[in-house]
Amino acid sequence: MSEAGKQHPRYMLVFGGLAVLTAIEVTAAFMGFPRSVTIIVLLGLAGWKALLVALYFMHLKWEPRALKVLAAAPLLPAAIMVVVILMEYV
Amino acid sequence: MDWSFPINASTQGIVIDNLFWIIFWMTAVAFVIVEGGVIWFMWRYRSREGHKATYTHGNTTAEIIWTAIPALAMIFLGIYSGAAWADIRGLDSFPDDALTISVVAKQFEWNITYPGADLVLGNGDDFTIRNRFEFPMGEPVIVRLESEDVIHSFFIPELRVKQDAVPGMTIPIWFEATQAGEFQIACAELCGLGHYRMRARVVVHDRASFDSWYRDRSGAVQTAAN
Amino acid sequence: MTSHAATMERGRSPERGLGVPTNKLGMWIFLTSEVMFFTGIIGSYIILRFGASDSWAAPGEVLNVTVTAVNTFILICSSVTMVKAFAAIENGDEKMLRIWLLATAIIGASFVGIQLFEYSELIHHGFLPSSGLYGSTFYSMTGFHGFHVTVGVLCILWVTLKAFRGGYTQENHQGVEVIGLYWHFVDLVWIILFTIVYLI
Amino acid sequence: MATITAEPTGVAVVEEEHPLPFIRKYIFSTDHKTIAIQFLFTCLFFLLVGGLLAVMLRYQLGYPGKPMPGGDLLPETMAPGGIILPEFYISLVTMHGTFMVFFAIMPLLVGVYANYLIPLQIGTHDMAFPRLNMWSYWLFFVSGLVMLSSFAVEGGASVAGWTQYAPLSAMPEASGVYAGQQLWMISIAIFGFSSLLGSINYVTTVINLRAPGMTWFRLPLATWSLFITAILGLLAIPVLTAAVIMLLFDQTIGTTFFLPETGGQPLLWQHLFWFFGHPEVYILILPAMGFVSDIIANGSRKPIFGYHSMVFALISIAFLGFIVWGHHMFQSGMNPALAMSFMISTLVIAVPSAIKVFNWMGTMWRGSIQFTPHMLFAVGFVMLFAIGGLSGIFMASTPVDIYIHDTYFIVAHLHYVLFGGSLFAIFAAIYYWFPKMFGRMINDTMGRIHFALTFIFFNLVFFPMHGLGMGGMMRRIYDPSQYEHLAGMQDTNTLVSLSAFALYASGLLFFVMFFWSLFRGKKAPVNPWNATTLEWQVPSPPLHGNWTEIPVVYHGPYEYSHPDMDKDWLSQNERPDVVSPARH
Numbered sequence A: 001m002s003e004a005g006k007q008h009p010r011y012m013l014v015f016g017g018l019a020v021l022t023a024i025e026v027t028a029a030f031m032g033f034p035r036s037v038t039i040i041v042l043l044g045l046a047g048w049k050a051l052l053v054a055l056y057f058m059h060l061k062w063e064p065r066a067l068k069v070l071a072a073a074p075l076l077p078a079a080i081m082v083v084v085i086l087m088e089y090v
Numbered sequence B: 001m002d003w004s005f006p007i008n009a010s011t012q013g014i015v016i017d018n019l020f021w022i023i024f025w026m027t028a029v030a031f032v033i034v035e036g037g038v039i040w041f042m043w044r045y046r047s048r049e050g051h052k053a054t055y056t057h058g059n060t061t062a063e064i065i066w067t068a069i070p071a072l073a074m075i076f077l078g079i080y081s082g083a084a085w086a087d088i089r090g091l092d093s094f095p096d097d098a099l100t101i102s103v104v105a106k107q108f109e110w111n112i113t114y115p116g117a118d119l120v121l122g123n124g125d126d127f128t129i130r131n132r133f134e135f136p137m138g139e140p141v142i143v144r145l146e147s148e149d150v151i152h153s154f155f156i157p158e159l160r161v162k163q164d165a166v167p168g169m170t171i172p173i174w175f176e177a178t179q180a181g182e183f184q185i186a187c188a189e190l191c192g193l194g195h196y197r198m199r200a201r202v203v204v205h206d207r208a209s210f211d212s213w214y215r216d217r218s219g220a221v222q223t224a225a226n
Numbered sequence C: 001m002t003s004h005a006a007t008m009e010r011g012r013s014p015e016r017g018l019g020v021p022t023n024k025l026g027m028w029i030f031l032t033s034e035v036m037f038f039t040g041i042i043g044s045y046i047i048l049r050f051g052a053s054d055s056w057a058a059p060g061e062v063l064n065v066t067v068t069a070v071n072t073f074i075l076i077c078s079s080v081t082m083v084k085a086f087a088a089i090e091n092g093d094e095k096m097l098r099i100w101l102l103a104t105a106i107i108g109a110s111f112v113g114i115q116l117f118e119y120s121e122l123i124h125h126g127f128l129p130s131s132g133l134y135g136s137t138f139y140s141m142t143g144f145h146g147f148h149v150t151v152g153v154l155c156i157l158w159v160t161l162k163a164f165r166g167g168y169t170q171e172n173h174q175g176v177e178v179i180g181l182y183w184h185f186v187d188l189v190w191i192i193l194f195t196i197v198y199l200i
Numbered sequence D: 001m002a003t004i005t006a007e008p009t010g011v012a013v014v015e016e017e018h019p020l021p022f023i024r025k026y027i028f029s030t031d032h033k034t035i036a037i038q039f040l041f042t043c044l045f046f047l048l049v050g051g052l053l054a055v056m057l058r059y060q061l062g063y064p065g066k067p068m069p070g071g072d073l074l075p076e077t078m079a080p081g082g083i084i085l086p087e088f089y090i091s092l093v094t095m096h097g098t099f100m101v102f103f104a105i106m107p108l109l110v111g112v113y114a115n116y117l118i119p120l121q122i123g124t125h126d127m128a129f130p131r132l133n134m135w136s137y138w139l140f141f142v143s144g145l146v147m148l149s150s151f152a153v154e155g156g157a158s159v160a161g162w163t164q165y166a167p168l169s170a171m172p173e174a175s176g177v178y179a180g181q182q183l184w185m186i187s188i189a190i191f192g193f194s195s196l197l198g199s200i201n202y203v204t205t206v207i208n209l210r211a212p213g214m215t216w217f218r219l220p221l222a223t224w225s226l227f228i229t230a231i232l233g234l235l236a237i238p239v240l241t242a243a244v245i246m247l248l249f250d251q252t253i254g255t256t257f258f259l260p261e262t263g264g265q266p267l268l269w270q271h272l273f274w275f276f277g278h279p280e281v282y283i284l285i286l287p288a289m290g291f292v293s294d295i296i297a298n299g300s301r302k303p304i305f306g307y308h309s310m311v312f313a314l315i316s317i318a319f320l321g322f323i324v325w326g327h328h329m330f331q332s333g334m335n336p337a338l339a340m341s342f343m344i345s346t347l348v349i350a351v352p353s354a355i356k357v358f359n360w361m362g363t364m365w366r367g368s369i370q371f372t373p374h375m376l377f378a379v380g381f382v383m384l385f386a387i388g389g390l391s392g393i394f395m396a397s398t399p400v401d402i403y404i405h406d407t408y409f410i411v412a413h414l415h416y417v418l419f420g421g422s423l424f425a426i427f428a429a430i431y432y433w434f435p436k437m438f439g440r441m442i443n444d445t446m447g448r449i450h451f452a453l454t455f456i457f458f459n460l461v462f463f464p465m466h467g468l469g470m471g472g473m474m475r476r477i478y479d480p481s482q483y484e485h486l487a488g489m490q491d492t493n494t495l496v497s498l499s500a501f502a503l504y505a506s507g508l509l510f511f512v513m514f515f516w517s518l519f520r521g522k523k524a525p526v527n528p529w530n531a532t533t534l535e536w537q538v539p540s541p542p543l544h545g546n547w548t549e550i551p552v553v554y555h556g557p558y559e560y561s562h563p564d565m566d567k568d569w570l571s572q573n574e575r576p577d578v579v580s581p582a583r584h
Ligand code: HEA
Pocket: B027, B030, B034, B069, B070, B073, D163, D281, D282, D284, D285, D327, D328, D346, D347, D349, D350, D353, D354, D357, D385, D386, D387, D388, D389, D390, D392, D393, D395, D396, D397, D401, D404, D405, D406, D410, D413, D414, D417, D418, D421, D422
């Protein structure tokens, strides 16, 4: 990672992407779509943004596979916790 | 010293006790194998002069066997218990036209509300008795549990009934007594310093004596209302 | 910590472990734990909201979305400056490292400032942590996030100080990378929070 | 043939031997061994405290309403005239559970032995982050003090049970305890942070700092289990921290997460607590299983039976631990359909547990078993954990749990797994690693006596509790004589109490023996038990930095009684050209 003149990812491009996605989100929230559509669209966009940050800013894209797995691992128990508790309501 | 269940006086109690003893015998086998095995090995393979342990890293067949047998036992138990649970607590296990009684717990008492003469809760002719719960045997009874303050638990040992009463929720349970008699409601969930004495009288009547008791009570309410 | 761990690092062949430097690995492991912490809080919000009997205030009804959208943008900017700082030191540019770090700290601090301003407005309008589930969850989620940002700003200031003393070089700049990971994670959490708290 | 043939290429310790000032060496030390020993003494102290609370609560149950000998030393608000008050009784139960789980057993397993063993067993100088490690201890110490101090505040200590069910825990007006409740939460939040720092250290260290040749499948099971435990801690404890803070907010700044009047949900607390709580109980048992694996292999002079399946069993128990929490909530008003799925997942855990138990037995089979105290405690662990685990099956079955939930059957279960399981393993570990930690031996005969007394009285205390539970005796009740169905049980309760006093006395015997050995014990050799793992290759006690040269590992961890060798053990770093073991 430390050779001189290393090629860096196009951070500004990612930045632009994040800004645009945020703008889309704010607009979409008030477009008056059906609620379920709004929720799915917004969650999708937020997930996309989160992924951009993780992959590019946190360099996960260039990390060894094991670290990717490690970083993603807590999502499983996290999802289990929320989804299972939500099943109280079905 | 009294190390067993109190008498059983409900239909679900039969299922529960049965299941308990099934598990008892299953685990008893495992118990004997483990405890007996360990003690036997301790004796049989105690270190002795000029004797060396066998060098082995394991045995796949043996491991498969002792993985598979407990797995099968657990599958059996899961299916059996699941069915019993569905019969006791499943949503469609509730009888349609059972006597429905409301039980409201609060620190440290049980308030039992009966539906009055029209047998419908919430119609003005309900009457409430503190710390006394009477109902007929031989037919299912539905209890709607609520709590006013903290969590309590509605426990009648002889009927094998236990359900927490949670503030903010109404939790229905049903049961059917098979024996008349006097029992106690015990609070089984820590609810404060009076938790240990939060008890109430339970009277299970036969049909006739319940009817007359109930008529007296709801009659009294009606007279009072008029 | 850095120097001590670096001593231990020597003589290690890369095939052991994940091939990731110890400090960085430690930070990632810490972050997995943070994921669960935030899941505890955000998950509670989701569950409470799902189970709430009366309807939740619509987006924009109580909270000011415009200000927060700007604030979101600000936080994203600070992530960019952070990553720029890292890129700078990877190329051996210590001067730009300092500038970008300082920028990150300042932008991060202004995020906290705006959030505090938002709080004071809300409190002024009578919207408090004790204002039902909405108040409870709102203040807990954003409060804990704000706390994390504040800690982040302090750490970045510390790293900046070290940078001004020439503490980082092209060969050795794990500190910048590690604090950067934390900072981006906090940004990531905000991205989620902004969407589910303000927009949904 | 061994797979590694490389020359030893360790690093020399880069340690300028200038003496550290006292305060850096013994108090704010960053040496993992010193920290482990600090944890050890602190935790044993909390164990004594937790035990004393148990003795007091057992007095009330054994002799309801009678003045407790020495009870008049307690303030009026706890026990006027020596008679324990109901509210003090619940405090005793709560704090007994809290101290035992959070401040005795868990840090004994993790704080002490993860710290002590990991760097030694994987062959490195210290933890990855020694400074964080020091912080972990001191935060633990502070949280313990905060918890202890709650006895002294007005209103007394927490009364909501170690599970702190809301809304009782969130409503001082219902519990009568204000400051005590808040201190409980503050203490646990600090505790959570402390154990987070520890876990980060353990996980990073095991992943990155293993010695050359120390592949994943050459790790001793003790280290494996501590590693898995640390991962559990990493993922489960933050949820408790979050929940505890929300509960604290409910009391202090007026939020209503768990208060139903404004839509909060009491059951949410239970879900969050048990989402942490069940992984927590595996945090309390997995390291115990690891120690016992090391010790049984050593005491039987045999390689562990089925090393790989032992590892996979650990991993699957840990994973399953995250999807069974609902079994504590079968009667809580949870959706009955959800209860059904929790029952299934709970039953599944019996399978990997069975693998472990039978593999320990397989290890003893055709071994050459030594009756050292640590081996006795390890075997005692297997016997008692099996009982506790089997009683778990009763409760896992939802219909049976209707009856036995919140009765002494549960209390019996939890003590069989926590005392018979975890604490027996801790005793085994103390006996086994004492020579290494302190450079002194414990007298074997004394150890055997301690084992015999503990084993007998333990069973006398806790086995009858199954009967009490079947009889319907509820938990956390101050005076069982209030109930008709419990009237016949006073004899049993008295027997249990008397045995509990004797059990505590056996603990005190251990206390005496421990300190006696610390100062008067025989000097310990480097490897008193002829063990194979790396920690036995350094002096007893090891020097600062552990190794002058990082060892190179050639074998699996349990090469005992190899047929081609005269001595019956082959240490992990012995050169392969000396002998050629068949596998690993
Ligand atoms: C070290 C701690 C520990 C461990 C390891 C366990 C292990 C298990 N526990 Fe336990 N449990 C507690 C600590 C622990 N528990 C505590 C503290 C509580 C009370 C909390 C409170 O409310 O205060 C509790 C409560 C508790 C409950 C809730 C009861 C209630 O409140 O109503 C349940 C219900 O399912 C349960 C189940 C189990 C099961 C199925 C296992 C399994 O993992 C056990 C598996 C092991 C075996 C099965 C034995 C070995 C196997 C064999 C010998 C093979 C043959 C076996 C068969 C064929 C069956 N436990």
